[in-house]
Amino acid sequence: MKFSVGNVLFYWPKCTLEAFYEQASQSSADCIYLGESVCSKRREFSLNDWLEIGKKLQSQGKQVVLTSLALLEAKSELASLKKICLNGNFLVEANDFGAVEILSEAQIPFVAGAALNIYNQYDLKLLVDKGMKRWVMPVELSRDWLRQVLEACEELGIRDKFEVEVYGFGFLPLAYSARCFTARSENKPKDQCQLCCINYPQGKEINSQENTQLFRMNGIQTMSGKIQNLINDLPSMKGLVDIVRISPNTQDSLAWLTLFKQNLHGDSAIALQDYCNGFWHKIEGMATT
Amino acid sequence: MELLSPAGSLPALRAAVDEGADAVYLGFKDDTNARHFAGLNFTDKTLNQGVNYAHQHQRKVHVAVNTFSHPTRCHTWFDAVEKARDIGADVLIASNIAVLEYAATHHPDLELHLSVQASATNVAAINFFKQFGISRAVLPRVLSFQQVANLAKDSDVELEVFAFGSLCIMAEGRCYLSSYMTGESPNTAGACSPAKYVRWQETPDGLESRLNNVLIDRFQDDEKTGYPTLCKGRFDVDGRVVHALEAPTSLNTLEILPQLKNISISALKIEGRQRSPTYTRQVTRVWRQAIDLVNKQPENFKVKAQWNQCLSELSEGSQTTLGAYERTWQ
Numbered sequence: 001m002k003f004s005v006g007n008v009l010f011y012w013p014k015c016t017l018e019a020f021y022e023q024a025s026q027s028s029a030d031c032i033y034l035g036e037s038v039c040s041k042r043r044e045f046s047l048n049d050w051l052e053i054g055k056k057l058q059s060q061g062k063q064v065v066l067t068s069l070a071l072l073e074a075k076s077e078l079a080s081l082k083k084i085c086l087n088g089n090f091l092v093e094a095n096d097f098g099a100v101e102i103l104s105e106a107q108i109p110f111v112a113g114a115a116l117n118i119y120n121q122y123d124l125k126l127l128v129d130k131g132m133k134r135w136v137m138p139v140e141l142s143r144d145w146l147r148q149v150l151e152a153c154e155e156l157g158i159r160d161k162f163e164v165e166v167y168g169f170g171f172l173p174l175a176y177s178a179r180c181f182t183a184r185s186e187n188k189p190k191d192q193c194q195l196c197c198i199n200y201p202q203g204k205e206i207n208s209q210e211n212t213q214l215f216r217m218n219g220i221q222t223m224s225g226k227i228q229n230l231i232n233d234l235p236s237m238k239g240l241v242d243i244v245r246i247s248p249n250t251q252d253s254l255a256w257l258t259l260f261k262q263n264l265h266g267d268s269a270i271a272l273q274d275y276c277n278g279f280w281h282k283i284e285g286m287a288t289t
Numbered sequence: 290m291e292l293l294s295p296a297g298s299l300p301a302l303r304a305a306v307d308e309g310a311d312a313v314y315l316g317f318k319d320d321t322n323a324r325h326f327a328g329l330n331f332t333d334k335t336l337n338q339g340v341n342y343a344h345q346h347q348r349k350v351h352v353a354v355n356t357f358s359h360p361t362r363c364h365t366w367f368d369a370v371e372k373a374r375d376i377g378a379d380v381l382i383a384s385n386i387a388v389l390e391y392a393a394t395h396h397p398d399l400e401l402h403l404s405v406q407a408s409a410t411n412v413a414a415i416n417f418f419k420q421f422g423i424s425r426a427v428l429p430r431v432l433s434f435q436q437v438a439n440l441a442k443d444s445d446v447e448l449e450v451f452a453f454g455s456l457c458i459m460a461e462g463r464c465y466l467s468s469y470m471t472g473e474s475p476n477t478a479g480a481c482s483p484a485k486y487v488r489w490q491e492t493p494d495g496l497e498s499r500l501n502n503v504l505i506d507r508f509q510d511d512e513k514t515g516y517p518t519l520c521k522g523r524f525d526v527d528g529r530v531v532h533a534l535e536a537p538t539s540l541n542t543l544e545i546l547p548q549l550k551n552i553s554i555s556a557l558k559i560e561g562r563q564r565s566p567t568y569t570r571q572v573t574r575v576w577r578q579a580i581d582l583v584n585k586q587p588e589n590f591k592v593k594a595q596w597n598q599c600l601s602e603l604s605e606g607s608q609t610t611l612g613a614y615e616r617t618w619q
Contacts, residue, residue, distance in 0.1 A: 071460055072411040073436050081413070098413030117408070117462055117476060119357040122387035140465040140474050148360040175464040175520075178431035178613040181534060185526050189617040206533045207525040208504045214524060215466065215533075222459070222534065224469055278472065284501060285469035 001237070001264060003257055004031035004165065006247035007067040007093075009173060010218055011197035014044040020251055021053050024062075027254045028261065031063040031243065035084065037070050037095055037115070037173075039180075039219045040077045041195060047083055054090050063091070070095040070115035071176040071220065093136070104130035114138050114167065115176070119145075121152035124162070134163040136245070139172045142282035143233070146240055163242040169231070169256050170247025171203065171216055172224040172285065181217040202249045214286075224285060229275035231259060235266040236280075290550055290557055292580055293351065293449065294573045297324065297562035299335040303342055304570035309577035312349035314382065315339065315562070321369040323355045323406055324562040325479030340377050349379040355404035357385045357476045367391045374399050382427070383407075384462060389421040397422060402449070405429055406462035406476070410436075412443040425449055425555060429461045430540060434614050438552045447555035452542050453572060454560020455605050456612055458520050458535040466519055471501045482518045498522075515606060537606030543575075543592045545614060546583045568603055575599050 005024050008017065024032055034050045034057075036042050045053070054064040068084050069077055078098065085092050085102045094100045095113035103110040111134040112118055112127050124135060137146055146164070153159040182204055183193035203218035206225065213225035227249065230237075237244070246256050262268040278287030294305035296313040305313045316322030318330040331339060343350045352373035358366035366385065370392050373381050381399050383389050384406035392401055403409055403418050403426040415426050425447035428437060441448055457464070467481045468474035475481045486501040495507040498517035505522035508514045515521065515537040524533040540560070542549065549557070557580070559572050575596045583590045601607055612618065 070463070071431065072414070073432055075439055078411050078413055096411070096414055097407075097409065097417040098411045101413045101417035115463065117357055117385070117406075119385065119477065120360045120363055120387055122358075122363060122390065123385065126386050126390060138465075140468045140476075145360065152360050172465075172469070174466050174469055175459040176431075177459045177534075178433075179458060179535070179618050185531075185533070191616070204526065209507055209523065209525060209530055210504050211525065212503060214470075214503065217526075217533070222464075222466060279468075282472070284472040285465070287472075 001234070001241065002030040002243045003028065003260060004033060004243050004245045005029045005254065005257075006167070006170060006245045007033040007035050007037055008248055009038055009171070009221065009223070010201050010203060010249065011039070011042045011195065012044070012201055013198060016201070016251070017045060020248070021057065023251065023254055025057055025060045028257050029062065029246070029254075031065060032057050033065045033067050033093060035067040037067045037093075037113070038221045039197070040069060040074070040080065041193065042197065042219075047080070047087075051087065051089070065091045065093050065111055067093040067113065068095055068099050070113070070173070072096050072098055073178070091133070100127065100130060107131065109133045111136060111165075115173065121149055121156055121158075124149070124153055125156050125158055128158050128161045132162055134165055134243070136165045136167075139167050139174070139228070140279055140285060143236055143240065143280050144282050150240060164240065165243035165245055166230070166237070166241050167228060167247060168234075168244035168260060169229050169253070170227060170245070171218075171249055172228050172279075173221055174215070174224055175222040177220050177222070180220050181222065182219050185217065224276065226274065226276040226286060228277060228279070228285070229272055230277055230280055231256070231263050232266070232269045232272060233277060233280050234260065234264050290554055290580055290584075292573065292576050293556050293558045294569055295454075295559055295562040295564070296339065296569065297329045297564065298566060299331065299339050300566035301562075301569040302339040304566045305573050306343055306346050306348050308570055308573035310348060310573050312351055312379070312556075313339075313343055314351040314353055314558075316353040316355070317369055317372065319365065319369070320477070320479045321354045321356055321358075321366050323353065323404075323475065323479050325356075326563050327484060329563060336376055344377065350377070351380040351382050351402065352376075352378040353382040353404060354388055355382055355384045355406045356479045358387050359477060363387060370396065386421075389418065389423070393421040400424055403427060404462075405451070408460050408462040410460065412440060415440070415444050415446060419446065427558065430457060431460045431613050433618070434545060434548060437554075441552040441554065449556035449558055450542070450549065450554055451540055451560055452557035452576060453600060454539055456535065456538055456540045456610065464520075470503055470519055482516070487517055513606065521605075536608065538608040538610045539600075539604035540612045541597070541600050541604070541609035542611060542614065543579055543596060543600070544611065546579055546592075547587055547590045550583055550587060564603075571599055571603060
């Protein structure tokens, strides 16, 4: 089992990001995702900055994957996407079929991100033919669903053509909107948002009127209210999952890499009352088993 | 511009045809349909009657097979494609690449439209789906007018946009809020905030609506109640109880109809297969009149007050918005 550090889904200041990747370079992660997948206005790092960080991490033995936006609306966003896809060095995570189009046209292998709607073996077959090397399963799917898909992939003869990655730890990206919820919560129009997401390094809570944590707003993205934590489910991933992703919400998230590795066989389980893991167990995602 | 009206039932289909819709769209009574609600949709018998009725009046029937197929039941989705063709559908609307590929390879003669659930918001994404021979893409309700205009210029497939109806605040096909709360995904089960998880309860604090036991909203006596679609609930943000994601409201694009015509939008879609035949009748009537007027007098088109009044009364929360076409959204 390998472990990855997902790209930071929140908007962190440059110095925080630098410190984070310094620490990540010393971590036990096998693979590190870099870049922006939520909002094109978040530019604390330019593409060149990401490429520089990537090279450093690569030289320290990490596999580096550049991620890309999930919701592409403006022409300028598409132009940036092309630059990411054609970076010439790092593997790219496609989070929109527009990225799949650009990458496959250029015959560049790619990672199919969790924001792509890939639900069955025929979807995977089609993407394997286009150059997909890794499938990050949509966050709403279960272990059972994954097992069925992979069994069917076996029959189609494509089971060994790609790796499987799942979100193991982190706030889950659940939805994307035209509207920026964070700007709206501050009564700012989206085009005058003043990049206010930078003030919420873990997003902003949306709770029910009974104070249940429901969701978390992160700009145009809506996330799970609780952190999904599959640490106790690692033994059930055997034979199905190749890479487990830690999606960071603070600098300290990297510590979970160690905890996860300690519990690979289930002998260092932890109490999960503040977390959720329902999706993996084929029930509501917010639930904890 | 083609007017495409929702048909959640045979009476709704007849109403749409009678009021001048150029085409209707519908789906089967199963989870291949993104409007898979109890009491809705077509049996084999009503399906044949509906297709005959539309065709007798020279209108088209679009069949939506627009959810994502399950790994052990892909045949259900492929059979739905076969069935759409067998009943004489003029168009298949699909989103799942497995379904699109099946249709493209088995029935290349069947006109194929890319469902809004495929979330194609840019020209590269539309180009990706062109390999399946789609002739039209239905655009998610997340783009500004300028972005839609750019797509119309840059893409060589027809574009269809939503003209009116309940507003999904999220990019369609990319929202797992409902499965996070209920375990059932709109993408794979075909319903958002499913009715079987809804509970209403009178309490001393007001009338409460719950979804899988989560409090979505609480209404006082003088407030209009609404179905607990979870993105339209009132939640606590910064200690204030607000419509944190979106208020109950409907999209209404009558105001920009001449501009939509200018950029050669091919079709205007009315949302609402889950609504009553009366809704379909009234909305279709208004939009038929509006499209006829804009075709006749594109320069002097003015929205009639009675149109807006009629549409407001049929809207969620009796409110309408231009949605992503509003400047504050961009």
